[in-house]
Amino acid sequence: MGIEVRPADVFADVAALVGPKRPDANVCWCLSYRLTSKENTSLEREARGRTVRRLCAEDPPPGVIAYDGDEPVGWAAVHPRADTSFATNRKIPHVDDVDVWSVWCIRVRPGHRGHGISHALLDGAVEFARSHGAPAIEGYPVDNGGEKVDLTMAYVGTKSLFERAGFARAAETTSVLNGFPRVLMRLDLG
Template identity: 80%
Template sequence: MAIEVRPATVFDDVCAVLGPKRPDANVCWCLSYRLTSSKENVALRGPARGERVAQLVAEDPPPGVIAYDGEEPVGWAAVHPRADTSFARNRKIPHVDDVDVWSVWCIRVRPGHRGEGLSHHLLAGAVAFARAHKASAVEGYPVDNQGRKVDLTMAYVGTRALFEAAGFTKVADTDSVLNGFPRVLMRLDLR
């Protein structure tokens, strides 16, 4: 398996990882945290969500990275400046300082490709992407599950162990809980 992580600039590839089986389905499309307006997030329904992602994919920088096994898109990591996300005003995830950080908030691996270490490739690719865009630091907000199983539908935020393996350190507790596990603020300084 030769995994390559690239910027998410091809909408069809993003769709292959994040898109619904039915075009009219109201799936997240990884917009819940990416959009700064909760009104916009709630208003976007069905195909409008995919159309909004297509707009974001066309922007510079795009909204994340895609992992490829050969030419097949097999995973996604959302990464963008925190200022352009709902984390900029999130009351449960603290700001620890005034550093202009990038956030990694979603890591998704396609069924059939899980258990192959792709989350590690995706997180490393997200960090490299942020570094290439001159980020000072990258933050993530994973669950601190202490090795216990995380429900697959809630695993998208990653685990503390995943972020620690990538060199991140815990810098703060949060008031956020997901799947019964506390979320922690992990950071990797890129300066």
């Protein structure tokens, strides 16, 4: 398997990974953390897709995509923390004043799971942040202690996934997802 991770600047590929089957459906589009809560809740149906289309055209785009050949098989949302709702999130602390980037969603298409794509996505997110001058990158995975995480909640990743990518625990959080505490994991890129 030759997985290649590239910037998420092709809207159709992002839509295939995080968009709804029906364009008028009111789903996340991976905007819940990318926008402020007020912006996110103000967007409905087709407006959510139009917003993602606009973000794909920006520099930097909203994340990275894993491709198996020409097929998009995975997504990771990664962007400067200052441009996300993590900038003001009371449950996820700020470690310091570094202009850190955040990776908050890792999603692999059904039929492609269990082949290491989430590892490639996280590595790709790190390289993407580094190539845009990020001094550090953070993630906020669950500390599941090896227990199974419900697939609908697995998008944040696990502590062990981040550890294998070189991240270290930087802080505790008061955030809980699927009954598991979330931890702040960080990798310095300098």
